[in-house]
Amino acid sequence: MNLAHWFSLWRLSPQSLKIGSVILLFWLLVAVVGAVWTPYGYSQLGAGLPLSGVSWDHPFGIDQLGRDVLSRVLYGAHIVILLALAGTSLGVVVGALIGLVTAYIGGWLDEVVQRFAEAFISIPFLVLALLVIALAGPDLSGDPILIVIVVAFVYTPRIARMARAAALDIITRDFVTIAKLRGESAWSVVWRELLPNTTGTLLVEFSLRAGYAPALVGSLGFLGFGIKPPIPEWGLMISENRALILAQPITVIGPGMALASLIVGLNMFTEGLARILGRTVRLGEQ
Amino acid sequence: MIPTTNSVIAVEQLDFSYRTSGQWISVLKGVSIHINKGEVLGLVGESGCGKSTLAYTLLSYLRSNARIDNGKVFFGSKNLLALERSELDQLRGVQISFVPQNPTTALSPHIRVGQQISEVLVQHKFLTDAKVIAERVQELFSVVELPDSGALMLRYPHQLSGGQQQRVCIAMALACDPNLLILDEPTTGLDVTTQSQIIALLIRLRKQIGMAMLYVTHDLGVLAQIADRVGVMYAGHMVEVAPVDTLFEGPRHPYTQGLIGSVPDVDVRKNLSQSLRGLLERDKLPEGCPFQPRCEHADVTCQNTVQYLENVSDNHQVACQHWKSIDPGVPVDSTDLARLSVVGDRQLLKFDNVSLSYTTKSLLNAVLGSPVIPVVRRVSLSLQTSETLALVGESGSGKSTIVKAAAGILSPITGSIEFDESGLSGDVKHRTSEQRKNIQFIFQNPDASLNPRSSIEQILSRPLAMFFGYTGSELQKAIDNSLDSVRLDSSYRTRYPDELSGGERQRVAIARALVAKPKLLLCDEILSALDVSVQANIIALLRQLQSENEIAMLFISHDLAVVRNLAHKVAVLYDGELMETGQVEALFSPPFHPYTHVLLLAVPSIYNRHTTSVPARTEIVGTAAGKGCSFAGRCPWQLGELCTQEDPPWRENGQSNWIRCHHPLDELLRRSTWHVQPQPPEKLG
Numbered sequence: 001m002n003l004a005h006w007f008s009l010w011r012l013s014p015q016s017l018k019i020g021s022v023i024l025l026f027w028l029l030v031a032v033v034g035a036v037w038t039p040y041g042y043s044q045l046g047a048g049l050p051l052s053g054v055s056w057d058h059p060f061g062i063d064q065l066g067r068d069v070l071s072r073v074l075y076g077a078h079i080v081i082l083l084a085l086a087g088t089s090l091g092v093v094v095g096a097l098i099g100l101v102t103a104y105i106g107g108w109l110d111e112v113v114q115r116f117a118e119a120f121i122s123i124p125f126l127v128l129a130l131l132v133i134a135l136a137g138p139d140l141s142g143d144p145i146l147i148v149i150v151v152a153f154v155y156t157p158r159i160a161r162m163a164r165a166a167a168l169d170i171i172t173r174d175f176v177t178i179a180k181l182r183g184e185s186a187w188s189v190v191w192r193e194l195l196p197n198t199t200g201t202l203l204v205e206f207s208l209r210a211g212y213a214p215a216l217v218g219s220l221g222f223l224g225f226g227i228k229p230p231i232p233e234w235g236l237m238i239s240e241n242r243a244l245i246l247a248q249p250i251t252v253i254g255p256g257m258a259l260a261s262l263i264v265g266l267n268m269f270t271e272g273l274a275r276i277l278g279r280t281v282r283l284g285e286q
Numbered sequence: 287m288i289p290t291t292n293s294v295i296a297v298e299q300l301d302f303s304y305r306t307s308g309q310w311i312s313v314l315k316g317v318s319i320h321i322n323k324g325e326v327l328g329l330v331g332e333s334g335c336g337k338s339t340l341a342y343t344l345l346s347y348l349r350s351n352a353r354i355d356n357g358k359v360f361f362g363s364k365n366l367l368a369l370e371r372s373e374l375d376q377l378r379g380v381q382i383s384f385v386p387q388n389p390t391t392a393l394s395p396h397i398r399v400g401q402q403i404s405e406v407l408v409q410h411k412f413l414t415d416a417k418v419i420a421e422r423v424q425e426l427f428s429v430v431e432l433p434d435s436g437a438l439m440l441r442y443p444h445q446l447s448g449g450q451q452q453r454v455c456i457a458m459a460l461a462c463d464p465n466l467l468i469l470d471e472p473t474t475g476l477d478v479t480t481q482s483q484i485i486a487l488l489i490r491l492r493k494q495i496g497m498a499m500l501y502v503t504h505d506l507g508v509l510a511q512i513a514d515r516v517g518v519m520y521a522g523h524m525v526e527v528a529p530v531d532t533l534f535e536g537p538r539h540p541y542t543q544g545l546i547g548s549v550p551d552v553d554v555r556k557n558l559s560q561s562l563r564g565l566l567e568r569d570k571l572p573e574g575c576p577f578q579p580r581c582e583h584a585d586v587t588c589q590n591t592v593q594y595l596e597n598v599s600d601n602h603q604v605a606c607q608h609w610k611s612i613d614p615g616v617p618v619d620s621t622d623l624a625r626l627s628v629v630g631d632r633q634l635l636k637f638d639n640v641s642l643s644y645t646t647k648s649l650l651n652a653v654l655g656s657p658v659i660p661v662v663r664r665v666s667l668s669l670q671t672s673e674t675l676a677l678v679g680e681s682g683s684g685k686s687t688i689v690k691a692a693a694g695i696l697s698p699i700t701g702s703i704e705f706d707e708s709g710l711s712g713d714v715k716h717r718t719s720e721q722r723k724n725i726q727f728i729f730q731n732p733d734a735s736l737n738p739r740s741s742i743e744q745i746l747s748r749p750l751a752m753f754f755g756y757t758g759s760e761l762q763k764a765i766d767n768s769l770d771s772v773r774l775d776s777s778y779r780t781r782y783p784d785e786l787s788g789g790e791r792q793r794v795a796i797a798r799a800l801v802a803k804p805k806l807l808l809c810d811e812i813l814s815a816l817d818v819s820v821q822a823n824i825i826a827l828l829r830q831l832q833s834e835n836e837i838a839m840l841f842i843s844h845d846l847a848v849v850r851n852l853a854h855k856v857a858v859l860y861d862g863e864l865m866e867t868g869q870v871e872a873l874f875s876p877p878f879h880p881y882t883h884v885l886l887l888a889v890p891s892i893y894n895r896h897t898t899s900v901p902a903r904t905e906i907v908g909t910a911a912g913k914g915c916s917f918a919g920r921c922p923w924q925l926g927e928l929c930t931q932e933d934p935p936w937r938e939n940g941q942s943n944w945i946r947c948h949h950p951l952d953e954l955l956r957r958s959t960w961h962v963q964p965q966p967p968e969k970l971g
Contacts, residue, residue, distance in 0.1 A: 012308075174735035178798070181693055181714050182749055183722045192748070196739035 017272020023265025031081050034074035042075035043067065043230040051248055060254035063241055069251050072232035073258050079233050080262065083144060084213035087151025092206045095156040099163025100190045100198065104171060114164075117157035126219055128154050133225050142228035151216055155209050159202075166201040167194050204274040211266035218259050234259045294466050294498040295344060295382075296320035300357030302339060302522075310353065311568075313339050314522045315576075317357075318595070321466065326492060326499040328513030328530070330506060330545070332817040333788075334566070336522040341468050341502045343367075345384055346374055361466075380410045383459035387471040389451035393443035399454045400439025406461040426457040431487055449480035453487070460491070467499045473508065477680040478844060482888035485511050504817065506549050507847075507890030510534060515601065518542045521566055521576035524595065528602040534892050536614030538604040540581045546616045548822040550847040552874075552889045562819035575606070583608050627833035629854055630671030633707075634838045635692065635806055637667040640701035642687050660699060662687050662862040663916075669855075671805065672832065674839040676853035676870075678846060678885070684862040685842045689808045692840060693727045706805065723753045726799035730811040732791035736783040742769075742794055743779040749802045764801065772797045772827065789820035793827070800831065807839045813848055825852055846889050850874055858882050861916040868943030876958035879945045880921045883958060915948065923949060923957060 010018070048055075048062040060069035098117075102110040120128065129150045133141065140146045170176060170193070179189050214234075220226035221235030229236065234255040241251040302314035314336045321327045329337040342348075344359060346366040359366040361377065369377075378384075386392040393402060403426060404419045413419050423439060430453040432438055443451055452472060459467055469488075473481040489512055492499065501513060509516050509530065516533045518526045518541065526539040537543045544562035563580055572578050578588040588607065595603035606612070642662040662684040669675045677685040690696040691703060697712030704710060706724065711717050729735040736745060746765045750756045756764055766776050772793040783791055792812060799807060809828075813821045825848065832839065843849050849856055850870060857867040858881060866879035873882065915921070918929035925948050934948045947954065 174729040174731070175737045177695070178727060178729075178735060179748075181695070181722065181725075181727055182752055183714065183717075183719060184748075184752070192740070192744075193737055197737065199739075 014272045014275050016268040017276065020265050020267070020269030020272055023261055024269050027077060027081065027262050027265065030074055031078035034076075035078045038068075038071035038074045040068040040071040042072045042232050044071075051244070053248065054250055061248050061250045063237075063251050064244065069237070069241070069254050072237060073234065073255050076232040076234050076237065076255070077258070077262075079144075079227065079231060080214050080217060080259070083147050083217045083227075083233075084151070084210060087148045087217070088155060088206060088210040088213050090148060090152035091155030091209065092159050092202060094152060095159025096163045096195070096198070096202050098156070099160035099165075100167045100194050101186065102160075103164040103167035104186055104190055104194060110164075113160070117160050120157040121161070125154055125216060129216065129220060130223075130225060133220075141225065144227060147217060147220065147226055150220070151213055154216065155213075159205055159209065162201060162205050163198060166198040170194050170197045204270065207266065207270035207273055211263060211270050214259060214262050214266070292322050293320040294323055294325075294361070296360045297340070297344070298358045298360070300340070300343065300359070301355035302336070302343060302357075303353045303355055304339075304349075305351040305353070312355075312522060314343075316592075316594075317519075317522070317524050319517055319524060319527065321498045321500060323465075324492070324496045324498055325514045326501055326512055328509035328516040329500065329502045329519060330504065330509055330516060331519035332504065332545075332566070332819060334521075334568070335519040337502045337519050338470055340519070341470050341500055344466075344468055344500060345378055345382060347378075379406060379464075380462040381464050382466045382468065383462070383464040385452075385455050385459050385467065385469040385472045388475055389448065389455045390443070390475075392455050393451060395443055398440050398442055399446065403454070403458050403461055406458055410462050422461070423457075426461060429460060429491070430454075430457045432457070447480075448476050449483060452476065452480075452484055456484075456487070456491075460495075463495070463497075465497055467497055468502075469499060470502045471504070472501075474503070474505070478846070479680060479884060479888045481508070482890070485890070488512060505890070506534075506546060506818075506892050507551075510892045511890045518545065521568065521571060523576050523593075523605065525577065525593075525606070526604045527595065528598075528604075532599075532602050537616060538598055538602075538609045538612060538614055539577075539606050540583050540612065541577045543612075543616050544580075545818065546892065548818045549892060550822070550825070550845070550851045551891055551893055552847040552850055552886065553891045553893045562822070583612055627672050627829065627836075629673045630836065630838075632671050633668055634671045634673075634705065635667070635669040635710075635840070636704040637665055637688070637691075638702050638704070640665050640688075640691065640698045640703060642684070642691050642696055643699050644687075644696070660862065662691075662859075664701070665859075665862075665864055666701075667857055667864075667867070669806070669838050669840060671838050672836045673855060674832065674841055674853045675855045675857060676841045676843055676849040677857050677859060678843065678849055679859035680844070680885075682861070683859040685859055686810055687862075688859075689727075689810055689840055689842055692806070693725065693808055694722075719753070723802045724805040725808065726802050726804040726806070727808045728792075728795050728799050728810070728812050731815050732788065732795045733783070733815075735795050736791055736798075738783050740782070741779065742781055742783075742786075745783075745794060745798055746801055749798060753802050768797045768801045771800060771831065787820075789816055789823065792816060792820075792824060796824075796827070796831075800835070800837075803835070804837060807837050809839055809841045811842050811844065813843065814845065821848070828852065846885060847891075858885070863916045864946060865917060866943070866945045868939070872940060872943035877939060877945065877951050877954035878958050879947055879954070880923050880949075881917045884920075884922070887959075915946075925949070 044067060046066045048058050048066060048068060050062050050064050050066045052058070052062050054061055058068050058070065060073060063069055063072075098113060102113045123131070132150050132153050133146065136146055176189060176193050179193050184192075217226060217233070218235030218238070221233040222239040224239065226236055227233040229240070237255040238252055241255075245252050297317060297319050300314050300317045301312065303310040303312050305311075317336075317340060319327070319340075329340065331337045343354070344366070346359065346369065348354070354367055357367070361382065366374070366377070393399065400423050403423050407413045407419050407422055413422070427438065432450060432453050438446075443454070446454065456472075473484050476484065485508060488499070491497075501509065503509060513530045515527065515529050517524055518533070518539065520541045526533070526537065526542045528537070533542065534546065537546055541562075548562055567579065570579065572589040574591040575581070575584070575588045575593045578584045581588065591607060593605040593607060595605045596609065598604055598609065640662065641660040641664055643660040665688060667675065667688075677688060679685055687696065691698055691712055694712065694714030694717055702709060703712065705721060710721065714722065743765055746768055747761055750761055750764050754764075765779060769776055769778055774790065774793055774797070778786070778790070778794075783794070786794065792815075813824060816824065828839070829852065831837065841849070841853060853870050855868065856870050856873045858865045858873070858879060860881050865881045866873060874886070878886065914930040914932055915934045918924055921929065928948055932948070934946050937945050937947065937951050939945055939951055945951065945954065
């Protein structure tokens with residue numbers, strides 16, 4: 001894989017993948033830089049006069065407590081991205097495991113797990129997330145680990161169903177029969193035969209879910225069930241500054257735009273990736 | 287060279303390319319061919335040689351990634367390639383029509399077959415009167431020998447058998463009385479008996495209607511039955527064109543000779559391994575003759591000299607500069623018979639009165655009292671060590687089901703299976719590790735039986751690690767040895783299945799089975815997805831491996847020619863019951879079981895041309911499963927009530943052959959008409 005190869009790959013890739021990856025790279029850069037350096041401290045009070053408006057020093061304005069909103073957005077980037085990715089990763093690993101194993105074993109276990117998954121899928125995202133937070137109790141409220149678990153919990157049944165559907169197609173292939181006749185354990189068949197052949201599907205599923213995860217994290221923050229202040233999680237910032245929406249709209253629009261562009265970027269990237277993978281998967285089967 | 291006015295269609299210097307991953311790949315190079323009025327031209331070649339592409343070009347049908355670089359296709363005085371879409375619409379389906387390979391996908395599943403044919407009439411003949419249309423459809427049905435009752439016209443495609451579907455496709459192609467019929471492998475997916483009926487139909491239609499045909503196939507035997515002239519293609523080049531008899535008796539091109547030599551034949555047992563060496567490597571084609579890298583007669587000049595078709599005689603052309611110095615004909619080497627391995631004296635596998643069913647005995651069935659009808663009924667088989675037993679029969683006869691029971695995928699509902707002097711469970715979970723090691727399965731399609739995400743090394747190392755616990759250098763050595771045993775070098779270790787050709791993949795699948803050092807190899811149609819030259823190599827390989835390692839094989843094949851060249855013993859199955867079983871030579875000589883007889887008559891042979899005889903009727907006059915002879919409904923010599931009501935007895939024919947029939951053996955002997963050719967000629971031609 002030399003430079004020319006990558007260049008030609010880039011040239012052939014769909015437009016959405018190009019735009020998406022540019023946005024995504026930008027936010028990853030911001031996340032890395034923002035974690036160590038911002039113009040002002042993210043919780044530094046008195047960075048400017050509250051409600052002093054947009055200026056070169058404070059492009060996103062100053063919030064009620066006198067904090068620089070841009071610095072808070074930059075610092076918050078890595079928090080939003082980390083929470084979203086960690087939650088999605090956990091959901092994909094657990095969901096894939098459940099989906100693949102139940103698909104292979106089949107029988108009543110498969111039936112029972114499927115019905116549970118359907119029950120959970122029928123509950124809307126946010127309601128399910130709030131339910132889990134309520135069950136976890138007030139002690140854990142605001143803990144980043146809880147947020148990760150909530151995101152994972154919401155995604156797991158959906159991913160399990162996708163993984164199961166992909167695996168059912170693979171299970172009928174002869175190489176799985178050969179492995180079975182050889183006396184391989186269920187675990188070995190899942191690990192060696194099923195997982196490698198479903199990675200394409202799972203990868204697309206991962207990036208699709210990762211695209212929605214910031215929205216979920218943001219919504220929880222907005223409702224006050226997410227990360228606790230003063231950590232500048234974007235949803236939380238929108239919630240904090242919503243009283244200023246008429247007086248100084250930029251303090252809400254700033255983090256709102258950040259969240260929106262991250263989600264759009266992730267989605268475009270995913271869509272492009274899915275198209276490339278879909279193509280190679282089809283070519284491989286011919 | 288503008289062909290004579292006698293030709294229906296003429297292709298001139300056609301160059302054709304496909305675009306794949308941004309590159310134009312040449313598929314046809316300088317192909318010229320013509321078809322005379324009322325003539326059947328056969329096109330033959332191995333997969334990827336461009337024969338289907340040429341057929342589609344005669345319809346001026348291009349896929350979106352295709353390009354015609356050069357050349358003309360004259361239909362009458364018109365160049366088809368220069369016509370507008372609207373002009374083509376007036377020709378295609380009217381004067382030139384097409385019969386596709388797979389009728390299941392060619393017919394629209396949600397439209398009644400009668401209506402699908404009438405659509406053609408409405409579109410091209412502008413018929414509007416429903417009564418006229420219905421009459422014409424009736425007429426077409428009787429032309430293709432479908433029962434012309436109205437009921438069949440109202441059926442949906444899935445309610446017809448494969449042969450009936452193909453007849454509907456042919457009827458559709460004939461709807462507007464075309465001058466040229468293009469058939470792309472029209473019998474490839476069909477059973478051999480159905481195939482022979484379709485071919486007989488086409489021969490009759492041609493006599494009646496006198497239309498020209500282009501018949502594309504990979505099967506030389508089929509061409510021997512139907513074609514007047516044959517064009518042989520290799521890597522996009524037309525390498526030889528000759529009348530069918532000349533082609534089989536005196537082929538001039540080294541590729542044609544190798545191809546004919548590779549085809550196993552039901553009439554002759556011959557050595558298949560000598561024929562074609564190497565493989566077609568598309569990315570390494572020389573400037574000149576495409577066959578040069580694999581040719582025995584090639585010299586330095588072949589590599590750079592473009593070969594053109596030269597006249598050998600009036601209508602025999604060959605594209606080889608050395609044709610004058612090459613002996614015409616195909617050497618037949620029958621010494622190979624001695625190479626069949628010696629059968630061991632110990633019984634390895636025994637099926638005792640085994641019945642098999644896919645329906646599980648559920649509670650619901652038990653309550654409703656609905657009987658489970660087994661797909662395989664009371665089958666008894668035995669197999670010695672180092673012996674090959676072939677299971678033969680049409681699709682649905684239960685061949686695969688029997689092998690599944692031996693593999694441990696399906697448990698017998700009655701009867702027992704014995705392996706190596708101990709009982710064998712029908713469920714692989716209840717088998718010992720030793721039994722699992724000793725019974726290995728090779729599937730039909732290597733694309734599906736190799737994990738596409740595993741390297742060859744990973745594929746081979748798994749059974750080695752499981753059965754022998756090899757690790758480290760021991761494992762590496764065993765992998766190298768197993769690749770070597772199937773004639774692949776160790777550079778294949780790091781490659782993935784999609785980087786291999788079909789034949790190489792099947793070799794890897796065989797290697798995976800062999801690393802376990804099995805005593806019994808189950809082979810489910812392992813040759814049918816492969817080209818003939820590859821098939822010949824694999825047959826030779828299997829024979830050699832069998833005698834080296836003393837492996838017994840349970841070998842499923844629909845191809846009687848392969849069976850005759852590979853098996854020691856044969857079992858003929860019909861609808862889940864054994865009809866005849868015995869040593870291969872005894873089975874291929876009279877007396878025959880009526881079903882064996884029907885099968886043998888249906889196999890096209892290149893040594894016995896133009897003798898398609900239409901075998902027995904195909905419509906099955908219902909016999910209740912499990913009662914009487916299951917073949918009774920189709921048997922040409924049925925004895926009325928006796929056959930449908932009573933189980934036929936097993937009759938012993940000599941020492942090694944048993945026939946299950948109500949007819950006495952002398953009666954069967956008297957009725958057998960299949961020619962028997964005891965010795966192949968020294969040399970054909």
